[in-house]
Amino acid sequence: MSIFRRRSETATLDRPAESAVAALACDSRGCMRQTAVPCSYRDRRGRACNTAFCEDHGSTVAGLPYCRRHASTIQALGRLAGDPLSHPDVGNRAPSLVNWVANDLDPPVREILSRLAHAGERVLSDQEVTLVHDQNRQPRWERSWRLVDHTGVIVKITVIVSDDDDALVRVRVGSDDVVRAVPPWIERRRRGLQSTADVDASQRRIFYRFIEENIAATAERHRQASDQPVWTR
Numbered sequence: 001m002s003i004f005r006r007r008s009e010t011a012t013l014d015r016p017a018e019s020a021v022a023a024l025a026c027d028s029r030g031c032m033r034q035t036a037v038p039c040s041y042r043d044r045r046g047r048a049c050n051t052a053f054c055e056d057h058g059s060t061v062a063g064l065p066y067c068r069r070h071a072s073t074i075q076a077l078g079r080l081a082g083d084p085l086s087h088p089d090v091g092n093r094a095p096s097l098v099n100w101v102a103n104d105l106d107p108p109v110r111e112i113l114s115r116l117a118h119a120g121e122r123v124l125s126d127q128e129v130t131l132v133h134d135q136n137r138q139p140r141w142e143r144s145w146r147l148v149d150h151t152g153v154i155v156k157i158t159v160i161v162s163d164d165d166d167a168l169v170r171v172r173v174g175s176d177d178v179v180r181a182v183p184p185w186i187e188r189r190r191r192g193l194q195s196t197a198d199v200d201a202s203q204r205r206i207f208y209r210f211i212e213e214n215i216a217a218t219a220e221r222h223r224q225a226s227d228q229p230v231w232t233r
């Protein structure tokens with residue numbers, strides 16, 4: 001990297017802007033590009049993310065370059081992204097993990113709720129991750145889906161990741177905790193295990209199937225309970 005930096009410093013004499021940009025190595029493993037740009041993320045304490053990626057391995061949100069995790073964090077923050085004091089610590093993966101898992105679960109969860117819906121009921125879903133503080137003032141990040149009628153919520157499904165354990169995915173149906181699990185791809189990385197695309201894909205499928213089955217079973221019970229006349233519940 002230093003070679004390229006030095007070369008760009010020499011080059012600044014005649015062509016400043018272009019050569020300065022064209023001299024940063026991409027941090028993606030195996031990528032040989034020298035056209036990386038630094039991640040723009042700053043956390044609430046003003047700390048920067050020290051990665052740089054080329055256009056294939058980074059992401060752009062609202063015109064700014066980010067590494068993939070922080071692109072997903074900024075997207076997860078939604079409206080909160082404009083407030084630097086709400087930016088989680090550089091190493092915190094909670095908001096981006098909620099967003100990934102909720103995006104992957106979106107089609108099956110909508111399917112489950114639509115199947116349980118009666119005429120005149122609708123499925124609503126959060127497009128953004130929201131920041132919630134529990135009774136101990138611990139921050140957690142959530143995204144949810146709701147089956148509603150004109151009187152209110154019938155079934156609510158929520159994906160949650162807390163700041164104090166940003167690898168643990170929790171799924172709730174109403175107030176029932178139906179899943180508490182560390183995704184297999186994070187578990188493997190934690191244990192320093194190598195993985196192949198095949199293993200990753202099959203473990204991912206098992207992980208999501210497990211979540212979907214648990215959601216479906218509990219959501220069905222909540223539906224049945226809401227169908228009972230109030231005095232028999």
Ligand SMILES: [Zn+2]
Pocket residue numbers: 026027028031032033053054055056057
């Ligand atoms: Zn790259």
Ligand SMILES: [Zn+2]
Pocket residue numbers: 039040041049050051066067068069070
């Ligand atoms: Zn970053």
